[in-house]
Amino acid sequence: MSAPHTQPLFDCSDPVERQRGLAAAARAARGGDLVVLPTDTVYGIGCDAFNGTAVRSLLSAKRRGPDMPVGVLVGSWTTIDGLVTSVPQSARALIEAFWPGEVSLVLEHAPSLAWDLGSTRGTVMLRMPLHPVALELLREVGPMAVSSANTSGNPPASTVSEAIAQLTSSVRVYLDGGPSGDPVASTIVDLTGARPRLLREGGVTAAQIEEVVGSGIDRS
Template identity: 35%
Template sequence: MVMVLDKEKLDQKQLEKVAAAARLLKEGGIVAFPTETVYGLGVDATNTDAVRKVYEIKQRPTDHPLIVHIGHITQLDYWAQEIPEAAWLLARHFWPGPLTLILRRSPHIPDCVTGGQDTVGIRLPAHPVALKLLNMIGPNKAIAAPSANLYGRISPTTAAHVSATLNNKIDMILDGGSCKVGLESTIISFEHGTVFLLRPGGIPVSAIELVLNKPVISHKSKAPVTRVPGALPSHYAPTTPLQLFHLPELIQTANKLAAQNLHTVVITWSEINSSQLSAPNIQHVRMSRDPVHYGQHLYALLHRYDQAPYNYILMETPPELPAWLAISDRLQRASYAHL
C-alpha cells in the first residue's frame, strides 16, 4: 500500500500513517520511505531476519553493506565506537543531510547489515517523514536501508519509482514527494587522521574540506579497502543501454542510430541546434547546466525514458568540474555495462 504524505508538514492523519509504518518496522516489516537523497527500503537495523529479506527483495549481494539511518546525532555513539573528532565535526555541521560516515561499528549492529565488515555507514537524513519515522520506532532503534529498487538499477526519487518494481514485495510505501537532492549521500571514511571520499554525493567535497580545513583524499588513490554502497563499476543503470559521449560524437552516434531505424533519447546539458538532431526517431532533452538542478532531476528522467520504447539513451559527458563529480560518478557506472 502507498501512503501519501505532505513532506513539508505532517498533519494528524499523516502522522498516523507514519506511526503505522513504525509499527510495521518494529514487527519486522519492510517499509519504503523518502529521504532527501533517494527513497530507502527500510527495516529495523537489529532484526536480522528483516535485513536478510531486504537483500532477497533487492537481489543484492549479502556482502554489500547497508546504511544505518538514525534520528538524532546523539545516537551516533550508540551505533558506532572510536569516533574520530573529524567525524563529529562533520556530523554537527552537515546532519541532518546527505552525508554518510563510515565508522567502527558498535556491538549493536549485526554482521548482515555491514556485509561482515567491522565498519558501518551511518547517516541522519534531512527529510521530515524519515525523521518522524526514525523518532517513532523507539529508543535505541535505527533503520537499515539501501535504496528502494532492484540492485544495480536506477535509484528511486519518487514513490511511483518504488511502486513500479517493489509494490507487491514490501509492506508499505510512504510517499513524501520527490526527493530534494535526487542523488545518494556522500560517503566519507577516516583512517589514521586522513579523511577519504568513498562515494561522491549530495555534499560537495569542497564543502567537507572547508569544514575540516584539510584535504579529502579520493578513494581512487590511497583509500583503505572498504565495501560501500554504490561502489561497483556497474550501478544506477537503466535496462535501456546508456552511453556517454562528448557532444560532437554524441550527435554523430545519434544520427547513425536513427539511420538504422533505432529510437534514441539524446540528453545534453549543452545547447545545440535542433537541425543537428532532426530525425523523427530521436528525442532530444536538454538538462540544466546547474549541477544541483541536474542532479535533482537525473534519476527521474532516466526512469521516464527507461520505461518508454527507446533502444538507446545517449548522454552528453558531464563537465570535468568538481561540482559535477557525483553526477559523473553515477553516469559512468550507469553506462559501464554498455561500454
C-alpha cells in the same frame, strides 16, 4: 500484466494520513517488515537495523547480496554514540556541519551490537537525513537499515510510484512524501583510517568536506 499494488500507501502531505502512515510504518518495522520512506536524497527501503532477518529480506527485495552492505539512518546526532566504538573529532565536525543532510560517515561499529548489515568488516555507514517524515519514523523506530528504493541495476526511485513499480509486495508499508527532486546520492566519507577518505562524492562536494576536516582528505 503485473499484479495491482495492494500494500498500504499513505499520502504524507495530509496530516491525518501522515500520522496513520507513520504509525503503520513503525509497527511494520518493529515487526520485522520492510517499509518505503522518503528521504532528502531518494526514496529509501528500510527496516529495523537490529533485525538480521529483516535486513536479509531487504537485500533480497533489492536483488543484491551481503557484499553490498546496507547503511543505517539515525534520527538524532546523539544516537551514533551508542552505535560506534568511538566518534573521532573529524566525525563530530562533519556531523555539526552537515547533519541532518547528505553526508554518510563510515565508522567502526561497537562490537557489542547484535546486527548483520552485510559484509561490513566491522564498520557501519551512518547518516541523519534532512526529511521530516524520515526523521519522525526514525525517532519512533530507532536506527534503521536503509538503502535506495530500487532493485539492483535500476535507477533509485525519486517518487513512491517508482518504488512501488520495482519493489511491489516485498514492502509492507509505503509512505508517499512527494517527489524527492533530483536523485542525488549522499557523499560518503570513511573515517576508519588515519585520515578521512572520500568514498563517493554526492550532494556535498569534496571541497566542502575539506573545509571542515582540512586538506588531508584521501580521494583515492
